[in-house]
Amino acid sequence: MKKIFSNKFFSLTIAAALCLSLSACADHIEEEADSEEEESEVQTLTIENDEYYSRFRNKGITINVYNWGEYISDGSEENTLNVNAEFTDLTGIKVNYTNYATNEELYAKLKGGGASYDVIIPSDYMISRMIHENMLQKLDFDNIPNFKYITDTFVNPEYDPQNEYSVPYTWGTVGIIYDTTMIDIPPEEIDWDILWNEDYSDRILMFDNPRDAFAIAEIRLGYSLNTEDAKELENCADLLKEQKTIIQAYVMDEVFDKMGAGEALVAPYYAGDAVTLMDEYEDLGFVTPKSGTNLFVDALCIPAGAKQKEAAEMYINFMCEPDIAYATTSYIGYSTPNSAAFDMLDEETQNDKVSYPDNEYLNNNTTIFRNLSDEANQKMQDLWTDIKSTQDESQNKWIVPLFLVACVTLSIVIIIRRHIIRKKDVF
Amino acid sequence: MKNKLPAAPYLVWMIVFILVPLIMVAYFAFTDKDAHFTLDYVSNVAQYTPIFVRSIWLALISTVICLFIAYPLAYILIGMNTNIQSTMLMIVMLPMWMNFLLRTYAWMALLGNNGLINALLGLVGLGPFKMLNTEGAVVLGMVYNYLPFMILPIYSVMVKIDKSVLEAAADLGCNPAKTMLKVVFPLSLPGVFSGITMVFVPAISTFIISRMLGGGGNLLIGDLIEMQFLGNSYNINLGAAISLVLMVIVLLIMTILNQFGADDDGVMVI
Numbered sequence: 073m074k075k076i077f078s079n080k081f082f083s084l085t086i087a088a089a090l091c092l093s094l095s096a097c098a099d100h101i102e103e104e105a106d107s108e109e110e111e112s113e114v115q116t117l118t119i120e121n122d123e124y125y126s127r128f129r130n131k132g133i134t135i136n137v138y139n140w141g142e143y144i145s146d147g148s149e150e151n152t153l154n155v156n157a158e159f160t161d162l163t164g165i166k167v168n169y170t171n172y173a174t175n176e177e178l179y180a181k182l183k184g185g186g187a188s189y190d191v192i193i194p195s196d197y198m199i200s201r202m203i204h205e206n207m208l209q210k211l212d213f214d215n216i217p218n219f220k221y222i223t224d225t226f227v228n229p230e231y232d233p234q235n236e237y238s239v240p241y242t243w244g245t246v247g248i249i250y251d252t253t254m255i256d257i258p259p260e261e262i263d264w265d266i267l268w269n270e271d272y273s274d275r276i277l278m279f280d281n282p283r284d285a286f287a288i289a290e291i292r293l294g295y296s297l298n299t300e301d302a303k304e305l306e307n308c309a310d311l312l313k314e315q316k317t318i319i320q321a322y323v324m325d326e327v328f329d330k331m332g333a334g335e336a337l338v339a340p341y342y343a344g345d346a347v348t349l350m351d352e353y354e355d356l357g358f359v360t361p362k363s364g365t366n367l368f369v370d371a372l373c374i375p376a377g378a379k380q381k382e383a384a385e386m387y388i389n390f391m392c393e394p395d396i397a398y399a400t401t402s403y404i405g406y407s408t409p410n411s412a413a414f415d416m417l418d419e420e421t422q423n424d425k426v427s428y429p430d431n432e433y434l435n436n437n438t439t440i441f442r443n444l445s446d447e448a449n450q451k452m453q454d455l456w457t458d459i460k461s462t463q464d465e466s467q468n469k470w471i472v473p474l475f476l477v478a479c480v481t482l483s484i485v486i487i488i489r490r491h492i493i494r495k496k497d498v499f
Numbered sequence: 500m501k502n503k504l505p506a507a508p509y510l511v512w513m514i515v516f517i518l519v520p521l522i523m524v525a526y527f528a529f530t531d532k533d534a535h536f537t538l539d540y541v542s543n544v545a546q547y548t549p550i551f552v553r554s555i556w557l558a559l560i561s562t563v564i565c566l567f568i569a570y571p572l573a574y575i576l577i578g579m580n581t582n583i584q585s586t587m588l589m590i591v592m593l594p595m596w597m598n599f600l601l602r603t604y605a606w607m608a609l610l611g612n613n614g615l616i617n618a619l620l621g622l623v624g625l626g627p628f629k630m631l632n633t634e635g636a637v638v639l640g641m642v643y644n645y646l647p648f649m650i651l652p653i654y655s656v657m658v659k660i661d662k663s664v665l666e667a668a669a670d671l672g673c674n675p676a677k678t679m680l681k682v683v684f685p686l687s688l689p690g691v692f693s694g695i696t697m698v699f700v701p702a703i704s705t706f707i708i709s710r711m712l713g714g715g716g717n718l719l720i721g722d723l724i725e726m727q728f729l730g731n732s733y734n735i736n737l738g739a740a741i742s743l744v745l746m747v748i749v750l751l752i753m754t755i756l757n758q759f760g761a762d763d764d765g766v767m768v769i
Contacts, residue, residue, distance in 0.1 A: 174729060176728075176729045176730060176731070176733065177729050179733060180728055180729060180733060183733060274629065280710070280715045281730075281731070282730065282731045283731055316716060319714075319716065320632055320714060321631075321632045321714030321715055321716065322714060322715025322716060323714075323715065326607070326711070329607070329608070330611075333608075333611065333613055334613050335611045335612055335613055335614075335631075446732070449731050449732040450732045450734065452731050452732070453726065453727075453730050453731045453732040453734070456726075456730070456731065457547070457550075457718065457723060457726065460715065460716060460718045460722075461547075461549060461550050461553075461718040461723075479751075479755070482755055483755060486755065486758040490758070
């Protein structure tokens with residue numbers, strides 16, 4: 073779901089943003105003033121509530137934050153904030169920051185025990201699963217006054233109905249990235265069926281994780297994105313199997329390289345990453361299909377067993393500071409649920425339908441993943457294994473018996489040979 | 500008795516990091532989520548037979564190719580003078596200084612439809628050929644990554660063969676081909692067997708090579724095991740069961756190989 077790749081893309085984003093702001097100015101002198109202003113705007117951090125943040129100063133507290141890779145502004149680019157360093161400066165709390173690559177990795181690590189984290193950032197369905205399995209702690213929202221900035225759309229979400237456990241961090245939709253030079257279908261007509269279009273055979277990429285892959289099939293068949301019905305899942309699997317013959321590869325973040333290098337023409341992926349990709353390669357386009365899609369939210373949570381709950385809540389509150397949320401969304405390209413940060417974005421980004429689709433579309437055509445039952449998860453996993461391992465069966469039919477025969481023959485040869493050698497040794 | 504003391508740290512290491520995890524794998528393979536004994540997971544592994552077969556098959560092909568490349572290379576190496584030998588050895592090792600993932604990633608860029616190889620072929624009017632995302636690419640990735648593990652053991656055994664033995668063979672009327680067949684080859688067998696082990700075992704359990712170069716559509720056992728832990732369903736019992744079956748298969752194959760290695764000069768392989 074997230075970016076694990078070089079910062080190079082982002083420097084280009086900044087460059088592009090600066091260029092645009094420059095070209096928007098008529099007067100040359102104003103231009104410079106404007107760009108300088110913009111730089112300084114990115115650099116500063118205004119915190120109103122100093123007293124709140126100084127509570128734990130000089131107590132030598134360290135919190136363990138476990139986040140997606142490349143999912144925070146780390147100051148590695150000029151004029152951006154190093155969020156964790158700013159937090160330490162402000163509060164005196166040290167941040168021990170580590171990364172994971174998938175929700176499942178996070179889950180496996182917490183479930184396995186032995187790891188202690190204070191702040192984690194799982195996605196929607198994983199949050200509901202963790203709530204269900206008592207792996208999260210209820211938050212004390214008195215300690216998170218900045219929650220007021222969260223847009224209403226993202227308050228009381230389905231995955232956390234009373235909004236007791238999570239504070240939204242970023243969100244986005246799943247859509248289709250395509251090569252505009254090679255695909256001459258008008259964008260408004262592009263829908264999920266393009267991933268089954270034989271004209272683009274062997275130039276189509278597909279998600280390499282069952283949940284996202286099944287979601288696309290579910291939309292095509294008109295099922296719920298959270299269906300647990302075995303029959304429906306099997307129908308989806310059939311559709312995906314049919315697609316396999318024209319798929320070039322099942323990938324996740326390799327999408328960046330393959331779409332960028334023109335290896336593939338069309339791929340489903342996350343809007344936040346598409347923004348980054350399109351900044352680098354202008355031939356690429358992105359559509360959020362009309363027939364619907366998945367809306368995902370990544371939210372800050374505190375796992376059960378966290379040792380520094382209050383400091384963790386302070387960190388969560390800090391992430392909701394408008395300046396910080398703005399730095400985050402500008403750096404990683406994913407959309408922000410923070411209304412104050414949204415207001416700080418330039419108009420072009422605010423109106424960008426890739427990052428911020430219309431509310432009407434969001435309400436009517438998108439679904440947030442809910443956690444599935446263990447049985448449904450297992451069923452999906454089995455079907456996925458089946459999809460990924462189907463091949464021309466003709467060759468496989470003979471390999472098993474042949475292999476067994478070879479093993480047995482070999483064993484017999486060895487035994488006979490040893491027998492002969494031993495006899496020789498006797499004399 | 501006194502000889503055992505220095506080995507104590509290794510013994511502790513073995514127990515904590517090899518024996519205990521092995522027991523845990525076996526434990527999870529034979530229990531269900533509520534820790535009750537069950538054979539379901541182990542017997543369910545049968546449904547993945549095609550994946551096992553494909554993994555074994557691809558690992559075998561890779562091992563054989565590695566052997567055919569490495570053996571002549573090692574033989575040529577020992578014939579060179581010592582200085583060149585060490586330089587050549589370093590060149591063999593050189594790719595291993597770089598991260599394994601990076602090396603595999605580089606092959607993606609080389610083999611792609613718009614990759615370097617197809618671009619060069621395009622210059623002479625050939626192609627483009629579909630090379631990436633095929634079983635061939637997976638085998639190539641395995642051979643490329645594991646070749647040093649085949650070269651080094653063979654070389655280190657060959658280099659110890661006493662030159663006077665070869666001279667004696669020549670004196671007694673062996674031509675070079677016969678010397679090779681009757682003297683060098685039998686003496687180098689222990690190296691060959693440990694080379695085979697060191698290539699075959701990682702090749703059969705790899706998952707990242709098949710994912711990156713096989714396009715995710717060529718599922719191997721490694722991918723299957725990884726999916727049980729980091730996939731949609733967190734099914735450590737099934738993952739452990741598949742691992743256990745894989746270990747038994749590898750053990751079986753290694754035992755067969757050991758039979759060969761053991762009778763020639765008593766050198767144990769592995």
